Amino acid sequence: MLDSAGRIEWSNLTAANHLGFDPQRDLGQYVRNMVRNPAFTAYLAGGEFNHEIQIDGIGPRPSQPSKISLQIHPYGKKRKLMITRDVTAVQLAETMRRDFVANVSHEIRTPLTVLSGFVETMQSIPLEEADRTRYLSLMSQQAHRMQTLVSDLLTLSRLEGSPAPGPGEWIDGEELLTHVVQEARGLTQAISTTQHRIEPVPGPAIWVSGAKTELLSAMSNLLSNAVRYTPGGGLIETGWRLRSDGWVEFFVKDTGPGIAAEHLPRLTERFYRVDRSRSRETGGTGLGLAIVKHVAQRHGGHIDADSTVGEGSRFAIALPPNRVRERVTG
Known part of the structure; x- marks a missing residue:
């Protein structure tokens, strides 16, 4: 007054x-x-x-x-x-919205430009069957890239707009690991001339509590990133580790090029890429680690990342003690 x-x-x-x-x-x-x-x-x-x-x-x-x-x-x-x-938070949200729209537009514009270019060529120039087949294959790749991007965006939207999962079902950790390892082996066959060595590491027999589809999505994203960024023939190790504080980790360790320390804090930002050309070549959308972070947080956990340039990286999803219990056999 x-x-x-x-x-x-x-x-x-x-x-x-x-x-x-x-x-x-x-x-x-x-x-x-x-x-x-x-x-x-x-x-x-x-x-x-x-x-x-x-x-x-x-x-x-x-x-x-x-x-x-x-x-x-x-x-x-x-x-x-x-x-x-x-109005700081309002302005920050508006800035994030503008950046998000700009990033999505940029990501979609490139494959659309490629597709429209090929369509125009096929409509105006008679092509040999071999050229036609090659063009259609490239068009299919770009269409798949857009489908993957939209799928990841819908996944992020669902994670952000729905309540966190409760105790949920108890899932066999070995079942989750086997599923994502099979997916990763299929991916390396599809994108690498020399296949990666993807080796599950023996770990504790555990049950994990939560949303099964979300956990599989997060684990699969970590493994697929390792496949995409590790040179063909490289070693990728993955498994569960029970920590002394009662937390459990799903980890992925690779022998890729590694990531410089200044990039690590920003890796879970949407569309942030250390090597944009490499990510696009291998079909990455730049949203995978953002999905991993949201899934981990929704389950009360977090994502850890350690990397050394020239040696490789180790990523892990850490889940709290109330999300894990040892599986009794016999």
Whole structure:
């Protein structure tokens, strides 16, 4: 609340935190002295309060100010009521939305351009049967790439828009491992002239609690990434490991080129790729690790990544003790 001269008569703690003053100590101070922002000074002096303005507020770090929306309303006898809102999260969400739309558009534009080019060629130029077959094969690859992208986007949307799984069913860890290993072996046969050595590592006999389709999707994404980025003939080891703290890990260790340390914190961002050309050549969408992260978090866990350039990488999905129990045999 401001008096007729623009001095602070009263403020709640929220507005004071937004604008960076003390709601008790700074009573009676001119608000223009408390909020030293050119846009706010001009707004206050102009007297046109039929719209709100945005200014920088106090953020977690000087390089990351918050975004504060404020508007002044006439109140009583020449007083003014100033209302503030922290819109940092709204602006961040809008930025993420724009980036997401731009990324999806970019990812779809390339295969669409290739497809339209081939269609135009086939419509306008007589082709030999061999050329026709080759063009149709390339068109099929690009169509499959778009289908995979859409499928991954729908998976992410479903994960983000549905409640986290409860205790769910208890699934045999060995069954999950066998399933994803078979998928990975099929993938290496399809994309590598020299097949990878995909070796399950003996581990504990366990049951895992959760959504089976989600766990299979996350595990499969980790293994398929290893196949796509490890040179043909390389060794990929995978399995379960029971940690001393009661957590369980599904891990994938490869002998690929490795990932530089500066890339590791961003690997689970949507569409983030260390090597874009390599990812597209092998059919990656840039969404696999984002899916893995969401599945792990929905099950109370997290994803761990360690890598050394020139030696290889190790990725793991860590699940909490309440999601695992040892399988008793006999």
